[in-house]
Amino acid sequence: MIRLFAVALIALAALGAWPKAAEAERCVRIFRQGNIETLINTCNVCMVATLIRSRPGNAVPVGREFNVQPRSDFPVPFKGPGRSRVKAEWPCPGEKGAQNDLLESFNKPEAEPKCVKMERSDRYDVVLVNSCGLCKAVAIERVAANGTTRSRDYFALKGGATVPVRANGYAQVGLLAEIDCPE
The missing domain is CATH 2.60.40 (Immunoglobulin-like)
Incomplete structure (x- = not known):
């Protein structure tokens, strides 16, 4: 009985850690190590990522855009406490699938x-x-x-x-x- 409960608990934890469908389709992800955050592009095209950074005590979050080259990582200049999230992403200008200006x-x-x-x-x-x-x-x-x-x-x-x-x-x-x- 305890083994069954342990297996069920591990399965629930694994499903909770599994990326959701919207996250799985994204190319740019945030990797956190302590208070340092890094953008990782898992696709084969350059991507522009819009980040929203929220800090404790700040009512207004900060928004920035970063170009992340294909299959590479980019250290974000935000340091200290707070959380960032990827709001939007799209291919860099000139890449296949990029927006027309x-x-x-x-x-x-x-x-x-x-x-x-x-x-x-x-x-x-x-x-x-x-x-x-x-x-x-x-x-x-x-x-x-x-x-x-x-x-x-x-x-x-x-x-x-x-x-x-x-x-x-x-x-x-x-x-x-x-x-x-x-x-």
Whole structure:
């Protein structure tokens, strides 16, 4: 009876120590040794990890992002009492599966508008017209009459679509760039 109880207790302890499904899918983990914490990347790609650090007596936790190279460890600069946790992780820019930087895409020279044109309309002041059969994302800029206040806005237009552009109190509207719609 005691052996059965001991085996059941060991099995429960092992199941409690087993990583949960969400933790098992993560690439970056925290290894603690005393008050020193180290990030360990178990995947074959560079990862950006967002850490949240809570210290006793501090009401507001500190958040930091760290790049952790593939299959390596990175000592975190946090020392002393407190606990850190990985809030989010994603591949480093340029790695497979990384997020596209849409603002950077609009700044490339090939982003010069080719398919989307800005035209005057009877019903609306200005409309964007996509003359291509592909979805296009465009950036516009509104400028106030004094020239100092500016506002940028972004639209996604299906092939052949027309979208009205409202002035929103600004004096001028201009088409800055276009790119293929992000997937």
